[in-house]
Amino acid sequence: MTHEELNLVVLAVSGIFLAGVIAVRVASRSGMPGMLLYLGIGLIIGEAGLGIRFDDAELAFNLALIAVAVLLTDGGFTTRWADLRPVAMRAGLLATGGVLVSVTVAATLAVVILGLDLRTAILLSAMVSSTDAAAVFAILRRLPVKRRVRATLEGESGFNDPPTIVLVSVVASDAWAEGSIAAMIGTAVFQLVAGAIIGLIVARLGQLLLGRISLPSAGLYPLATLTIAMVAFAGAGVAGGSGLLAAYVAGIWLGNQALPHHSTTEGFTESLGWLAQIALFIMLGLLASPNQLPDAVVDALVIGSVLTFVARPISVWLCLTPFKVPWREKAFTSWAGLRGAVPIMLAMVPLTNGLPGASHMFHVTFLLVVTFTLIQGPTLPRFARRMDVTEAISPHAVAFDSSPLEGIDAPLVQVTVPDGSRLGGMYADDLRLPRGAVLSMIIRGDEVLVPDRTTRLHEHDQLLMAVRTDLVERTQRRLELLHEGGALARWVSSGRNRRRLTGGE
Numbered sequence: 001m002t003h004e005e006l007n008l009v010v011l012a013v014s015g016i017f018l019a020g021v022i023a024v025r026v027a028s029r030s031g032m033p034g035m036l037l038y039l040g041i042g043l044i045i046g047e048a049g050l051g052i053r054f055d056d057a058e059l060a061f062n063l064a065l066i067a068v069a070v071l072l073t074d075g076g077f078t079t080r081w082a083d084l085r086p087v088a089m090r091a092g093l094l095a096t097g098g099v100l101v102s103v104t105v106a107a108t109l110a111v112v113i114l115g116l117d118l119r120t121a122i123l124l125s126a127m128v129s130s131t132d133a134a135a136v137f138a139i140l141r142r143l144p145v146k147r148r149v150r151a152t153l154e155g156e157s158g159f160n161d162p163p164t165i166v167l168v169s170v171v172a173s174d175a176w177a178e179g180s181i182a183a184m185i186g187t188a189v190f191q192l193v194a195g196a197i198i199g200l201i202v203a204r205l206g207q208l209l210l211g212r213i214s215l216p217s218a219g220l221y222p223l224a225t226l227t228i229a230m231v232a233f234a235g236a237g238v239a240g241g242s243g244l245l246a247a248y249v250a251g252i253w254l255g256n257q258a259l260p261h262h263s264t265t266e267g268f269t270e271s272l273g274w275l276a277q278i279a280l281f282i283m284l285g286l287l288a289s290p291n292q293l294p295d296a297v298v299d300a301l302v303i304g305s306v307l308t309f310v311a312r313p314i315s316v317w318l319c320l321t322p323f324k325v326p327w328r329e330k331a332f333t334s335w336a337g338l339r340g341a342v343p344i345m346l347a348m349v350p351l352t353n354g355l356p357g358a359s360h361m362f363h364v365t366f367l368l369v370v371t372f373t374l375i376q377g378p379t380l381p382r383f384a385r386r387m388d389v390t391e392a393i394s395p396h397a398v399a400f401d402s403s404p405l406e407g408i409d410a411p412l413v414q415v416t417v418p419d420g421s422r423l424g425g426m427y428a429d430d431l432r433l434p435r436g437a438v439l440s441m442i443i444r445g446d447e448v449l450v451p452d453r454t455t456r457l458h459e460h461d462q463l464l465m466a467v468r469t470d471l472v473e474r475t476q477r478r479l480e481l482l483h484e485g486g487a488l489a490r491w492v493s494s495g496r497n498r499r500r501l502t503g504g505e
Contacts, residue, residue, distance in 0.1 A: 016041065020278035035135060035281045035340050036373060039366075042285015054286040057351035063283065064345040067276040068133070068161065069247040071341075073229040074273030075133050075158055076251025078266060083151040084252070091155030093319045094333075095130075099160050101315035102129040102307060103167070109306045114299060120357060122171050124303055127347050127365050129311070130164035131157040132340030135373065139338065143381055149329055149389050153336050161342050162242035166191050168346045172353045194241025199249030202232035206250070207257050211469060221261040222268030225254055258472040260411060277341070284344045284366070292363045299360075300367040308372055312337050328387040335383055338376060339369045410436075413472060415463040415479060422486030423479070428455040431482065436468035437475045 001009070023037035047053045054060070084091070106125035110116050116124070136157040140150050166188040206228030215221060229250040236246035251269075259265060316334040325333075347365035350358035384390050417423045428439055428451035441464040442449040442457070449455060457463070467475050 016045065016282060017275075017278060020282065021274075023278075035277070036370060036377075038278055038281030039285040039288075039370060042282040043288060043290060044285075045282075046286045047289065052286060054283070057287070057348045060283055060287055061345060061348040061352055064280055064341065064348070065243070067280040068342060068345065069230065069233045069244055070226075070269075070276040071133055071273050071280075072158055072161070072244055072248040073226065073233075073251040074269040074276075075154065076248045076253075077225075077229075077255030077269050079151075079154060079158070079252055079255060081252060081256040083147050084155050087148055087152045087155060090320055090323045090325070091152050092159055094152070094156040094316065095158075095160035096163050098156070098315040098319045099126075099129050099164055099167075101318055102311040105311035105314055106303060106307045109310065110303055113302055113306070119171060120361065123168060123350060123355075124299070124361055124364060125307070125311075126164060126167045126171065127361070128303065128307055128339055128343045128368055130160040130339075130342055131337045132342050133157040133161060135338040135340035135377075136336070139377060139380060140336070143384055144390050145332075145384055146329075146389050146391050149332060153333060157338075158248045159245070162192055162195060162245040162248075163188060164342070165244065165346060166242065168349050172349045172355060191240065191242045192245060194239055195236045195243065195245035196249050198236040198239060198241055199232040199246030200253060202228060202235060202246070203250035203253035206231075207254060207259065210259055218261050218264055221259070222265040225259065225265045226269060226272065228254065258476055280341050280345075284341060287348070288363065288366050289359075292359065293367055296360060296363040296367045299364045300371060303364065304368040304372045308337075308376070329389055332384060332387040332389045335376060336380060338373060340373065343369050410466050410468050411472065413437075413465045413467045413475065415465065417457055417459055417461045417463070418483075419459055421459060421483045423457050423483050424459045426457050426482065426486065427453065428457060429453045431479070433465070433467075433478060434471050434474050436471045437465055438467075439463055439465050 019041055020038055023041065043049060045052050103122060103125045106129065107118070107121040110121040110125060111118060114121075131153070133154075136153055140153055143150075170184045170187060206225070209228075210221065210224060215224070229247050232250040233243040233247040237243035255266070313331075313334045316330055316337075320330050320333065343365050344362075347362040350361050355361075428442070431439065433439065439451050442451050442455065443462040443464065444458060444460075465475070
C-alpha cells in the first residue's frame with residue numbers, strides 16, 4: 001500500500017465513522033434506534049452500493065466477538081450493583097430459562113408453520129431469542145424507566161448473550177449429530193460457570209493492582225481497566241469458558257469499586273463502546289447482500305412475529321411469575337426484548353461451519369432484526385408510559401474520582417456535588433466522615449476554600465479529600481447517603497444493612 005493509498009483509506013474510514021457519529025444525533029432526534037442507521041451505512045458502502053466487498057464470515061465473527069466484549073464491558077462498568085442485585089435472580093432466569101423457552105416455542109412453530117427441519121428451526125430461533133446488550137443499553141438509558149425494570153432488562157441482555165452463543169455453536173457444530181443432550185447441557189454450564197469465575201478473579205486481581213500502583217498519567221488508568229476486562233475475556237476463552245460473560249462480570253465488578261480516576265474510565269469505556277457499536281453494525285451491514293433479502297421476507301416475518309408476540313411473552317410470564325412481578329412490568333419486559341448485533345453475529349456461525357442454507361439464515365436474521373427493531377424501538381417510550389413503568393428523573397448521583405498519591409497510602413478523592421443534592425446547604429463539619437478521611441479543600445467556581453465549621457456546601461462544589469485507601473469505599477457510601485438523605489442521614493456500620501436512611505434515630 002502506497003502512502004497515497006493509505007491516506008485514501010484513512011480518509012474513507014474517518015468519513016464512515018463521522019457519518020456514524022452524525023447518525024447518533026439523527027437517531028436521538030427521530031427516535032429511531034441508531035443501530036439501524038449504522039446497518040444502513042454498511043449496506044450503502046457495501047457491494048450493492050459503493051462496491052466495497054466484505055464476505056469473510058470467520059473474520060467478521062471474530063471481530064464481532066471483540067466488539068461485543070467491549071460493549072459488555074462498558075455496559076457492566078456503568079451498571080450499578082445496588083440496582084442489579086435485587087433483580088439478579090430474575091435477570092439470570094430470563095437469560096437462561098427464558099431463552100430456552102423462547103427457542104422451544106419459536107422452533108416448534110417454525111417447524112409447523114414454515115416446514116423447516118428441526119436443526120434449522122432451532123438455529124434460527126436461538127439466533128434471535130436473546131436480547132441485545134447494545135440495543136437495550138442504548139435505548140433504555142434514555143428512558144425514565146423504573147430502576148427495577150431497567151436493571152432487569154439490562155441484566156438479562158448482559159447475561160443472555162453467552163448462553164445463546166453456546167447454544168448456537170453447539171447446534172451448528174458436529175456435536176448436533178454426535179453429542180447427547182446431556183453433553184450439550186454440560187458444555188454450556190461449564191462455559192458459563194468458568195466464564196463467570198474467571199471474570200471475577202481477574203477483575204478482583206486487577207482492582208488490587210490498580211489500587212496499589214501510582215501510574216504517571218491519569219490516562220493510563222482507563223486503558224489499564226479496559227485491558228483487565230480484555231484479559232478476563234481472553235483468559236476465559238483460552239480456558240474453554242465464556243469470554244463474553246467474563247468480560248461482563250469483570251465490567252460489573254470494576255465499575256462498582258472505588259477505582260482511581262473512575263469517572264475518567266467511565267467516559268473512556270463509553271467512548272470505546274460507541275466506537276465498537278458503530279464499527280460492529282457497519283461491518284454487519286457490509287456482510288449483507290440486498291439481492292438476497294427478498295427471499296428472506298416470509299421466514300423473517302413469521303419467525304419474528306412468533307418470537308415477539310408468542311414465544312417472548314410466554315417466557316417472560318413463566319420466568320417472572322415466581323417473583324410476583326406486576327403484569328404491567330411483565331408486558332413491558334416482554335415488549336422491550338430488543339434484538340441487534342448479537343443475533344446477526346450469531347447468524348455467521350452457520351456460515352463459518354459451512355451448513356446448508358447458512359446464507360439464507362443470515363439474511364432472515366438480518367431482516368428480522370431490522371424489521372422488528374423498527375417496530376419495537378420507537379414505540380417503547382409510549383408503551384412504557386402506558387404500562388406505568390416510568391418514574392420521575394431523580395437528582396444526579398454524586399460524582400466520585402480518585403488519584404493515588406505517590407508514597408502515601410491515602411489517595412486524593414474528588415467529589416462533585418450535583419444539582420438537587422441534599423449535600424447542598426450542609427455544613428462541612430456535619431459530613432462526619434470516617435476517621436482517616438479529611439476534607440482539605442473546596443473549589444467553588446474560581447475560588448479555592450479551606451473549609452471550617454462555618455463553611456456550607458453548595459451545588460457544583462468540588463470537594464477534595466485525602467482518604468486512607470481502606471476507607472475510600474466507606475467514605476463514598478457515606479457521602480451517597482448524605483446526598484440522598486441530607487443531614488438526618490446516619491451511617492449504620494453493623495449487620496447487612498450498612499447503608500440506610502434513618503429519621504433521627
